[in-house]
Amino acid sequence: MGAGTKKRILDAAERLFADRGYASTSLRTITKAAGVNLAAVHYHYHSKDVLLDQVIDRRASEVNRMRLEMLDRFRREARGRPVTLEKIMEAFLAPAFHMLRTYPKIGQRFTRLMGRLHAEGDLPHQIMRRRFGPIVKVFHDALQESLPKLPPGDLAWRTHFMIGAMAHTLRWGQQMEITPGAGPLLIDEGLLPRLIAFLCAGFRVAPESAHRRPSSQKILKVKP
Amino acid sequence: MGAGTKKRILDAAERLFADRGYASTSLRTITKAAGVNLAAVHYHYHSKDVLLDQVIDRRASEVNRMRLEMLDRFRREARGRPVTLEKIMEAFLAPAFHMLRTYPKIGQRFTRLMGRLHAEGDLPHQIMRRRFGPIVKVFHDALQESLPKLPPGDLAWRTHFMIGAMAHTLRWGQQMEITPGAGPLLIDEGLLPRLIAFLCAGFRVAPESAHRRPSSQKILKVKP
DNA sequence: CTAGGATTCAAACAGTCGTTTGAATCACTC
DNA sequence: GAGTGATTCAAACGACTGTTTGAATCCTAG
Numbered sequence: 404m405g406a407g408t409k410k411r412i413l414d415a416a417e418r419l420f421a422d423r424g425y426a427s428t429s430l431r432t433i434t435k436a437a438g439v440n441l442a443a444v445h446y447h448y449h450s451k452d453v454l455l456d457q458v459i460d461r462r463a464s465e466v467n468r469m470r471l472e473m474l475d476r477f478r479r480e481a482r483g484r485p486v487t488l489e490k491i492m493e494a495f496l497a498p499a500f501h502m503l504r505t506y507p508k509i510g511q512r513f514t515r516l517m518g519r520l521h522a523e524g525d526l527p528h529q530i531m532r533r534r535f536g537p538i539v540k541v542f543h544d545a546l547q548e549s550l551p552k553l554p555p556g557d558l559a560w561r562t563h564f565m566i567g568a569m570a571h572t573l574r575w576g577q578q579m580e581i582t583p584g585a586g587p588l589l590i591d592e593g594l595l596p597r598l599i600a601f602l603c604a605g606f607r608v609a610p611e612s613a614h615r616r617p618s619s620q621k622i623l624k625v626k627p
Numbered sequence: 628m629g630a631g632t633k634k635r636i637l638d639a640a641e642r643l644f645a646d647r648g649y650a651s652t653s654l655r656t657i658t659k660a661a662g663v664n665l666a667a668v669h670y671h672y673h674s675k676d677v678l679l680d681q682v683i684d685r686r687a688s689e690v691n692r693m694r695l696e697m698l699d700r701f702r703r704e705a706r707g708r709p710v711t712l713e714k715i716m717e718a719f720l721a722p723a724f725h726m727l728r729t730y731p732k733i734g735q736r737f738t739r740l741m742g743r744l745h746a747e748g749d750l751p752h753q754i755m756r757r758r759f760g761p762i763v764k765v766f767h768d769a770l771q772e773s774l775p776k777l778p779p780g781d782l783a784w785r786t787h788f789m790i791g792a793m794a795h796t797l798r799w800g801q802q803m804e805i806t807p808g809a810g811p812l813l814i815d816e817g818l819l820p821r822l823i824a825f826l827c828a829g830f831r832v833a834p835e836s837a838h839r840r841p842s843s844q845k846i847l848k849v850k851p
Numbered sequence: 852c853t854a855g856g857a858t859t860c861a862a863a864c865a866g867t868c869g870t871t872t873g874a875a876t877c878a879c880t881c
Numbered sequence: 882g883a884g885t886g887a888t889t890c891a892a893a894c895g896a897c898t899g900t901t902t903g904a905a906t907c908c909t910a911g
Contacts, residue, residue, distance in 0.1 A: 424747055426650040429868060440890055560821050564792040571791025597784050601829035608828035653898065664860055
């Protein structure tokens with residue numbers, strides 16, 4: 404008994420899936436890194452698919468639980484009045500960023516993994532939908548409460564933009580450098596307020612201003 | 628001679644890479660779909676890696692060319708004065724969205740592929756960096772010109788947020804439904820103005836307001 | 852018509868993949 | 882200490898991977 408074979412597989416799989424992606428990581432690589440026998444992964448998990456699901460669930464359920472708890476707390480503190488836009492954003496964004504800053508290794512691994520699975524095959528994507536779909540719905544509804552005058556169509560798109568900005572930042576924030584030579588951007592305590600301020604401004608802009616047509620009707624040709 | 632073997636391989640590869648990802652698509656699947664011999668891909672391209680690079684380059688160079696041309700046109704029209712934030716956004720965003728609406732099949736394929744490669748292995752990611760890094764730098768500098776008072780750190784992050792919102796929208800806009808049952812969001816002519824308005828508001832918000840600490844110092848515990 | 856380079860083809864190479872098997876070993880109860 | 886179920890192990894299964902080979906075929910210039 405290798406001192407928690409099941410957990411060692413999970414840890415190694417998380418790290419390797421994050422580094423190389425799901426399809427590109429073989430079970431032999433995982434079991435070798437974990438120091439366990441190849442057949443152990445089929446004994447403890449039934450297949451590679453289930454292993455991935457468990458890897459995701461371990462972290463995602465934790466992050467989502469924190470999100471809901473923060474939102475509930477803000478709702479109690481608001482005593483019936485609608486929760487501020489800023490607080491909804493914070494409840495949604497803070498847990499993941501907090502994990503990233505407090506446990507950099509685990510956090511980076513997890514966010515890298517989310518970014519990958521988000522884009523990989525159908526199976527990883529379906530797992531993501533299952534794990535994160537409900538929580539997005541909750542926050543979408545909370546945002547509608549906080550912005551009652553925003554048309555539903557605009558709200559849906561803006562929620563979409565928010566998720567994109569968040570996911571991209573979590574995925575690439577650490578290693579991407581916009582301005583070459585300036586070094587990679589740092590995920591420090593200033594990032595979360597910046598992101599919240601950016602997004603809240605976007606959510607609050609009048610939807611009418613969005614219906615002006617872009618200035619250039621003529622656009623350059625694309626060859627098919 | 629199969630009426631353009633080289634091009635048929637490129638087309639099939641683009642479609643299959645977009646649908647299943649790079650690592651999960653075998654050369655046999657590609658050549659079978661293209662109706663050509665397996666060895667043809669090594670004859671016309673030297674390896675699977677080069678094939679991917681060519682697939683990306685064909686579309687990316689077109690989109691990036693259009694971006695630069697639009698930016699140049701707006702600069703000429705501004706006659707020396709700084710280009711509006713809205714116009715910079717439009718020059719950056721419009722070409723991809725235009726491709727998506729004008730050639731839905733090709734556009735969807737390409738944006739799906741970008742989304743995937745963005746997150747897949749190291750090789751796809753390096754190709755993406757090579758193809759899109761320079762263009763991001765150009766627009767980053769244009770944004771700095773348009774917002775001279777915005778600190779460089781804030782600008783870099785906001786550029787990051789912008790790219791995230793764009794990429795996520797291109798990748799998932801067509802099939803994601805935030806509110807279950809309401810049907811998928813539609814990429815119509817209203818989307819681009821909405822995205823531009825959302826992002827411009829975020830870019831214009833005073834950076835000072837971003838330095839207020841989030842309200843909740845205490846955060847729930849994550850187990851490592 | 853023919854020589855010769857460009858292209859296509861079936862076949863094989865040397866691996867790796869996820870999964871299964873059946874025996875060996877462990878921990879623990881009676 | 883024997884028996885029992887949980888766990889680990891080496892080995893193999895059949896299928897699939899990117900790449901290479903060398904002969905067959907096509908197209909075109911002389």
